[in-house]
Amino acid sequence: MKNILIIGAGLSASSLIRYLLVNSEKYNWKVNVGDISEELAKTKINNHKNATAFKFDVNNKQQREELIKNSDIVVSMLPASMHFEVAKDCVKFGVNMVTASYVSKEILTLDEEAKKKNVLLLNEIGVDPGIDHMSAMQVIDKIKENGGKLTQFESNTGGLVAPKYDNNPWNYKFTWNPRNVVLAGQGSASQFLHYGKFKYIPYHKLFERTERIKILDLGEFEVYPNRDSLKYQDIYGLQNLVTMFRGTIRRVGYSRAWNVFVQLGLTDDTYIYTNSLNHTYREFINSFTKYEETKPVEQKIAEYLNIHPESHLMYQIRWTGIFEDVKIGLPNATPAQILQSLLEKKWQMEDDDKDMIVMQHQFVYEINNKMRKLTSSLVVFGEDKIHTAMSITVGTPVAIAVKMILTGEIKSNGVQIPISKNMYQPILKELEQYNVKFIDEECDWEKPKEYV
């Protein structure tokens, strides 16, 4: 019997745990789920006979070491910053480990030692990063194999509410960590490559620099640039592209409205807003406008940011409740935390709501002296509020990788991400059974007319 240790039983672990339990009989697995909340862990295993659930505190060294030592594989679904201690123990005790998070600098320092001990630390095998890597590399490798030459690559992903449940003027609800949504794009400028030119966009311009895409029969979406488009040039082996872009997908109109909060300064997380306990949301937003005694806040915002007072954009802002004289009631909160607290009320998924993951790659390549464009799109709908699209697309590839490592189908070591064919091919194949399937559309390509 193989012991699988799952650390962290939050939302993204649901579909992972389900997969492992469903397959536990066939493969003779014992699935051990630890979480800081024992109750949460218990809910997730639902009394399954091949599973145990228990309270787990990553800072409890003795428990951590004991558990890892006695496991055949460890999956950390903890927040990314907590992986390192677990990874060190895994290397120490010779146990393979899987995460859905970005490879951190700390994790990378373990590469040499992990290789020496023949331990695999497999990361970035969720949805983004994860399915994006695998599906992009599958097409990139295929174009190369066919003698094509890739010249442009764009990759966009978004987590949204499914169309049927999309009933607010932002066409958005929180289907993932709200804090990450509020802080999205902050830090150094976004960088990408556009027709051979390096482009940099500072945070305060990011949500004005959207582009439009169409995804299958779902219609139009907009995309704002991610911060890190260029780092994948080396990882994917794409040094000669003229366009390299990665972005986040939202419904059309989201970014312009979000930009109002950015322009005002409401997404700032670097200082405490002095009156966060006693001010109302109306007083809060007013603090970011000019002093004018005779104008209502709505009018000041409209004039300050040059928005038509009767526009849909203004309706989006008003709809959040930010103009209401309702007490914030948060002690020592940053502007970003105050904004998050407001949006959590308005962008909450209802009990019956379902979410959706959309992903689209665009490849432009030259073959037989012709330019072709391949658009590869993925749409995954959530099943319910437990097995959300996010949970399915994050957890299922992790689970498949765990299986393949335990059965010996994946034989690698060191710090890895799933970009090699022997990894992505079987995983993408199996994912199709879970309705995670890319649809390809191909056509001739010519440079858009506005650039000629």
Added chain:
Amino acid sequence: MKNILIIGAGLSASSLIRYLLVNSEKYNWKVNVGDISEELAKTKINNHKNATAFKFDVNNKQQREELIKNSDIVVSMLPASMHFEVAKDCVKFGVNMVTASYVSKEILTLDEEAKKKNVLLLNEIGVDPGIDHMSAMQVIDKIKENGGKLTQFESNTGGLVAPKYDNNPWNYKFTWNPRNVVLAGQGSASQFLHYGKFKYIPYHKLFERTERIKILDLGEFEVYPNRDSLKYQDIYGLQNLVTMFRGTIRRVGYSRAWNVFVQLGLTDDTYIYTNSLNHTYREFINSFTKYEETKPVEQKIAEYLNIHPESHLMYQIRWTGIFEDVKIGLPNATPAQILQSLLEKKWQMEDDDKDMIVMQHQFVYEINNKMRKLTSSLVVFGEDKIHTAMSITVGTPVAIAVKMILTGEIKSNGVQIPISKNMYQPILKELEQYNVKFIDEECDWEKPKEYV
């Protein structure tokens, strides 16, 4: 004979050293000037018989301790981050110390120990901070003594080129550390109090939120908010004000033009611009615009930021040379460093140019049931490129404080700033001999009509 140790012989130390040398005979002082450049130190003492000059490295512990131990007072004119080591030694060896820098958190930790050893660590006694504190407190105390009640306080300062030498479309030249000018306003939002309302302005809106002031016969200026207006409420004892504002003075039009650089992202100092060695300035600025094949960069910027292509604003930007195909030639530079390198060529003071310091406080107070407004203005012109207005206004108050500590007129200990009457009164009085003199204008006040 009293030993005075001056550490750091840069621009701001010139007038300080001159004052001390001129008075060295009368007070029986030995003025010892150390700098990382021995040559610079020697230039500043100019073979004066009561002075020595030598190479001084603040990280050379033995030399530092030896010198401080044998001094009666130490003046640190080093960059603010280097004061702490010096201050620790001063407390250790029981030697008083003076700086023109803001009290840092580190310095503040020495307060208790300094009091125990009866050592004075006097800070913020330059121009801003320094003369601003002293001149403001003098008026604030006087209003209180006369039975008035202060309700509003604004304080603005700027270092500019003197009108006669003001011959570029920005009406600005570097009269101080260029790096600080390029990074001005970055960090957390600016905070101030306006007619009873707390106001917060994020960096990317700062240079759009200027107000206008008039200074004596020099005409109009504009002011953008400093980051730290509110922290002086407690220091000045002004908890009941409805308006509290501190700002930086520029000539009209500067901020709108600077805002172009801010909006594009050219002032960002948090990442390396990939092609800083080989790109031209034109390629650099183009990297922050949208990709459009048929439009020149100038046109793209004008459209992106909604600037009339033939406006004075556009002329200011063009005048900097940022649209020119001249190689940057800086390895691994941030956008802010690239911008600074360009402006250092254009905003350099010519050999015969003179600078100017402008400062203006506005006090609104109630007395005998009437509202009064007192405007207190200071204009100081530089003498030449050594004794600049900046050097005079930073160095002279420091020098006067040194004299008063040595003669026993100032008897204090612990970490202090010059806000008590027994300190500011004699210092301001003596500063008048150096043409550092505030002109007061007073009138009845009523709330501006646009707010009624």
